[in-house]
Amino acid sequence: MTTNPGMSSHRRLWIALLLLSASVATAHDLDDVDIPKLGMSRPEFLLDPARAVQALVAEDFVTFFYNQTLDHFNYRPESYTAFNQRYVVNSEYWGGADSGAPIFAFLGAEAPIDGDIANAGFLTDNAAQFRALLVYIEHRFYGKSIPYGMTLERALGDADTRGYFSSAQALADYAEILIHLKQKLKAEHSPIIVFGGSYGGMLASWFRLKYPHVALGALASSAPILYFDDIIPQDAYYSVVAKSFLESSSSCHQTIRQSWEELDRVASEPRGLTKLSNAFKTCSPLQSSSELKKYLKLLYVQVVQYNDPSAQPLKLMCDAINGAPPRKGLLQKIFAGLVAINGNLTCYVNPSGSDAQTPSGWFWQTCTEMAFPIGITRNTMFPPEPFNLNSFSNACKSEFGVPARPRWVTTYFGGHVGHSANQINLAVFFSSLLLINFCAKPEEMASDLSNPRC
Ligand SMILES: *[C@@H]1O[C@H](CO)[C@@H](O)[C@H](O)[C@H]1NC(C)=O
Numbered sequence: 008m009t010t011n012p013g014m015s016s017h018r019r020l021w022i023a024l025l026l027l028s029a030s031v032a033t034a035h036d037l038d039d040v041d042i043p044k045l046g047m048s049r050p051e052f053l054l055d056p057a058r059a060v061q062a063l064v065a066e067d068f069v070t071f072f073y074n075q076t077l078d079h080f081n082y083r084p085e086s087y088t089a090f091n092q093r094y095v096v097n098s099e100y101w102g103g104a105d106s107g108a109p110i111f112a113f114l115g116a117e118a119p120i121d122g123d124i125a126n127a128g129f130l131t132d133n134a135a136q137f138r139a140l141l142v143y144i145e146h147r148f149y150g151k152s153i154p155y156g157m158t159l160e161r162a163l164g165d166a167d168t169r170g171y172f173s174s175a176q177a178l179a180d181y182a183e184i185l186i187h188l189k190q191k192l193k194a195e196h197s198p199i200i201v202f203g204g205s206y207g208g209m210l211a212s213w214f215r216l217k218y219p220h221v222a223l224g225a226l227a228s229s230a231p232i233l234y235f236d237d238i239i240p241q242d243a244y245y246s247v248v249a250k251s252f253l254e255s256s257s258s259c260h261q262t263i264r265q266s267w268e269e270l271d272r273v274a275s276e277p278r279g280l281t282k283l284s285n286a287f288k289t290c291s292p293l294q295s296s297s298e299l300k301k302y303l304k305l306l307y308v309q310v311v312q313y314n315d316p317s318a319q320p321l322k323l324m325c326d327a328i329n330g331a332p333p334r335k336g337l338l339q340k341i342f343a344g345l346v347a348i349n350g351n352l353t354c355y356v357n358p359s360g361s362d363a364q365t366p367s368g369w370f371w372q373t374c375t376e377m378a379f380p381i382g383i384t385r386n387t388m389f390p391p392e393p394f395n396l397n398s399f400s401n402a403c404k405s406e407f408g409v410p411a412r413p414r415w416v417t418t419y420f421g422g423h424v425g426h427s428a429n430q431i432n433l434a435v436f437f438s439s440l441l442l443i444n445f446c447a448k449p450e451e452m453a454s455d456l457s458n459p460r461c
């Protein structure tokens with residue numbers, strides 16, 4: 008365990024966050040792999056400056072590195088390899104081990120932890136009231152927590168190494184670190200509550216399922232743990248995006264809805280792609296209209312997914328689209344919306360070169376475990392684009408040599424209700440027999456966070 012002075016430089020983390028968000032939509036041109044990233048770190052244009060400043064002035068975050076086990080589930084020689092895993096502690100508010108004050112643990116997701124420390128205001132907002140210790144743990148393979156000290160690019164390029172990149176390994180990492188931390192602080196009576204947003208929220212709920220002896224509770228925010236197999240309709244995601252646009256402004260929704268055909272029409276004209284490249288000031292000439300359509304689709308998604316009430320990017324975009332002079336054509340209106348969100352840049356759509364980790368790391372994670380069947384079958388403001396498991400899986404095979412495992416999450420963590428009433432009754436009967444001797448009487452259990460009994 009070593010202390011790292013690095014956190015003093017909050018500027019650097021901010022820049023990392025900006026780089027990260029800038030490239031979300033551009034990393035992979037493969038079709039059928041544009042499962043939106045789910046992490047909390049918002050794109051640059053959506054950052055709330057007030058919140059950012061608040062995070063920057065917090066001087067109380069101390070960085071540690073835990074000597075983490077590469078492979079928790081096998082006993083091969085290389086399983087015992089260790090790597091440095093970063094976690095960050097803020098003890099400013101903590102009531103201390105003696106008073107059994109709680110530990111709030113933020114579980115990192117598909118990005119370096121820096122962005123979460125800056126953005127996850129919920130923990131700092133509530134820390135004083137609960138006198139909580141705050142811990143933020145970085146997900147393996149992101150940020151400074153990559154095995155063998157590799158870059159993510161190298162780690163993902165190596166079939167043996169990337170095999171250790173999974174949510175089950177990440178949850179085991181979190182369990183080890185939290186148990187280690189409690190020992191180190193002699194805080195065995197401090198209950199742990201885990202927190203996470205989006206994929207991190209999925210991890211929080213799964214952590215509580217698998218490690219109830221480590222976490223007394225979990226707060227999972229926007230965690231799509233049921234967006235697997237056929238549990239919910241594949242349209243769910245994009246229909247919410249379209250509905251948000253419709254509710255914000257029906258003329259904006261209508262303009263976007265009509266724009267796809269217009270994009271295709273212009274693209275099919277002589278020198279059409281050049282016309283489109285000029286109209287959208289693309290950073291390099293478009294190779295196909297789908298390149299532009301994909302970019303716009305992800306932009307609309309981000310505007311809704313990160314629709315911060317203080318910045319209101321959805322309203323900003325629709326105001327610009329609606330407010331474009333009437334003589335402007337459909338595509339100029341769309342472009343006005345793009346500029347409103349991104350600001351006045353020298354070029355748009357396909358900026359070159361970015362070393363952000365989220366797109367490539369998340370691509371691996373969706374190819375292996377998180378194969379969300381997100382598609383568009385209904386006629387919303389987006390053109391229909393049904394999820395096609397075969398082409399998705401083929402894209403994964405060509406990138407990583409492995410097919411997607413779309414049923415593994417529900418097999419491992421659950422999701423489907425697959426039991427008959429009789430099985431459930433039997434299970435309840437046996438578990439109540441077991442629990443009867445362990446549970447404290449109900450009145451003793453009353454919301455005493457610091458002294459869980461059951
Ligand atoms: C980290 O763990 C590995 C494997 O358990 C061990 O060989 C190594 O000595 C440890 N390193 C440190 C710095 O504790």
Ligand SMILES: *[C@@H]1O[C@H](CO)[C@@H](O)[C@H](O)[C@H]1NC(C)=O
Nearest residue numbers: 345346347348349350351352
């Ligand atoms: C972009 O530049 C134009 C003209 O200089 C200006 O009117 C507009 O407000 C700018 N837009 C943004 C989003 O900065």
